[in-house]
Amino acid sequence: MTDTAPVSLYAAQAKIYPREIDGIFARLRIASMVALLGAFYGVAWLQWDGRQAVLFDLPARKFYVLGLVLWPQDFFFLSWLLIIAALSLFFFTALAGRLWCGYACPQTVWTEAFLWMERLVEGRGPARRKLDSGPWTGDKIRRKAAKQALWIAFALWTGFTFVGYFTPIRELGAHVATFSLGGWETFWILFYGFATYGNAGFMREQVCKYMCPYARFQSAMFDQDTLVISYDRRRGEPRGSRSRGSDAKALQLGDCIDCRMCVQVCPTGIDIRNGLQYECIACAACIDACDGVMDKMRTPRGLIRYSTQHAMDGRATRIARPRMLVYAGILALLGAGFVTALLLRTPLELDVIRDRNALYREARPGYIENVYTLRIINKDDAAHEYTLSATGLPTLALETEPALIEVGPHEILTVTARALVEDGVSGGGGHTIEFTLAANDDAAIRTTESGRMFTP
Numbered sequence: 001m002t003d004t005a006p007v008s009l010y011a012a013q014a015k016i017y018p019r020e021i022d023g024i025f026a027r028l029r030i031a032s033m034v035a036l037l038g039a040f041y042g043v044a045w046l047q048w049d050g051r052q053a054v055l056f057d058l059p060a061r062k063f064y065v066l067g068l069v070l071w072p073q074d075f076f077f078l079s080w081l082l083i084i085a086a087l088s089l090f091f092f093t094a095l096a097g098r099l100w101c102g103y104a105c106p107q108t109v110w111t112e113a114f115l116w117m118e119r120l121v122e123g124r125g126p127a128r129r130k131l132d133s134g135p136w137t138g139d140k141i142r143r144k145a146a147k148q149a150l151w152i153a154f155a156l157w158t159g160f161t162f163v164g165y166f167t168p169i170r171e172l173g174a175h176v177a178t179f180s181l182g183g184w185e186t187f188w189i190l191f192y193g194f195a196t197y198g199n200a201g202f203m204r205e206q207v208c209k210y211m212c213p214y215a216r217f218q219s220a221m222f223d224q225d226t227l228v229i230s231y232d233r234r235r236g237e238p239r240g241s242r243s244r245g246s247d248a249k250a251l252q253l254g255d256c257i258d259c260r261m262c263v264q265v266c267p268t269g270i271d272i273r274n275g276l277q278y279e280c281i282a283c284a285a286c287i288d289a290c291d292g293v294m295d296k297m298r299t300p301r302g303l304i305r306y307s308t309q310h311a312m313d314g315r316a317t318r319i320a321r322p323r324m325l326v327y328a329g330i331l332a333l334l335g336a337g338f339v340t341a342l343l344l345r346t347p348l349e350l351d352v353i354r355d356r357n358a359l360y361r362e363a364r365p366g367y368i369e370n371v372y373t374l375r376i377i378n379k380d381d382a383a384h385e386y387t388l389s390a391t392g393l394p395t396l397a398l399e400t401e402p403a404l405i406e407v408g409p410h411e412i413l414t415v416t417a418r419a420l421v422e423d424g425v426s427g428g429g430g431h432t433i434e435f436t437l438a439a440n441d442d443a444a445i446r447t448t449e450s451g452r453m454f455t456p
């Protein structure tokens with residue numbers, strides 16, 4: 001008789017209690033976490049010339065980044081920056097694997113912070129495991145409640161800071177204090193807070209394993225010369241436990257004593273001795289753990305280390321390979337171009353819009369007139385008075401309304417301009433003319449824009 005009872009193919013994910021470890025890479029990771037979290041929570045409060053230093057003011061369509069004010073017309077700088085960021089990711093991944101994941105990814109950084117709070121309240125890995133598997137006592141309820149309170153407060157603070165990059169954070173703080181937050185502000189603080197709480201508090205390594213697209217394609221950027229966290233199989237195998245000071249060679253054993261410390265500290269719960277796996281976020285905790293074990297065994301460190309496939313196979317590693325040189329060359333060009341374009345950026349924008357109601361009209365006897373609407377954007381921190389001129393046709397003259405063109409800092413002025421030419425000095429049809437707008441007090445601030453002029 002055949003057993004037809006349904007069999008579940010789903011296995012619940014076992015909770016991971018990574019063991020804490022100290023070492024060079026753990027300290028590097030903590031330093032990176034403190035720097036990045038410090039920057040995220042701190043920069044929002046910095047002031048620059050009486051305004052928030054970094055503010056993405058979406059309703060006003062202006063991005064403030066220290067002394068720079070970016071308008072929608074400057075968005076190619078943002079695209080440029082994104083291209084540089086993507087290429088840097090390719091470069092550093094090809095050079096040293098998942099450096100981003102191990103030290104800078106927000107998921108890693110916030111998970112580390114949430115883990116730190118968890119340890120503070122519930123103790124180290126084994127104590128937490130015991131607490132989770134034990135009955136609900138008064139102590140367990142108190143600890144769990146304290147942890148949740150800490151997590152929720154931190155997540156809400158994160159949501160508040162995030163929104164503070166889009167709404168002036170001091171005003172936002174005042175709104176929170178007086179319970180007068182707007183609907184959208186409340187929604188985004190809660191949404192971002194909830195995302196932080198869920199991702200860093202509960203999902204943790206699951207995000208890296210199952211949700212992160214970078215984890216899927218990063219291996220395509222690896223080659224045999226990429227530095228990755230590797231277990232030195234030739235040195236470590238055959239693995240086996242033994243006492244300190246015993247002669248591994250005499251016992252016909254490698255340097256790995258099979259203590260599983262490298263597995264216990266791993267935040268994704270994998271065994272690096274099985275080779276490179278996509279779950280590995282390159283946090284290097286296993287290197288610190290194994291180095292500690294090697295120190296105790298009085299064996300050289302580096303059984304698990306940053307190394308390349310070529311080095312592991314006993315071959316030479318080439319850092320300066322063609323692919324790296326191409327990435328580095330493009331990155332250097334893009335970086336230099338970006339800085340130059342930023343330095344040469346004119347804080348003035350001129351848009352010329354022709355009056356569509358009439359191709360031309362006779363303004364006064366013997367003169368043909370075309371009318372334009374000019375949109376002048378002063379992107380500078382100071383007010384300027386400008387002179388407008390036009391070239392491209394003989395006898396071309398301009399009249400503007402208002403006659404005096406003066407625009408305040410970071411303001412837009414709409415000006416009506418009439419271009420006049422003597423009738424008959426040019427052939428009929430369309431002609432390209434150039435409008436030049438120049439600040440009277442600064443020769444470097446000028447811009448030119450083309451327009452079409454029609455004559456009978």
Ligand code: SF4
Pocket residue numbers: 231236239255256257258259260261262263273289290293303304
């Ligand atoms: S920590 Fe080192 S010695 Fe211990 S099991 Fe891992 S590789 Fe082997």
Ligand code: SF4
Pocket residue numbers: 229262265266267268269270271272279280281282283284285286287
């Ligand atoms: S295998 Fe090592 S480097 Fe990779 S995630 Fe685990 S502890 Fe971190």
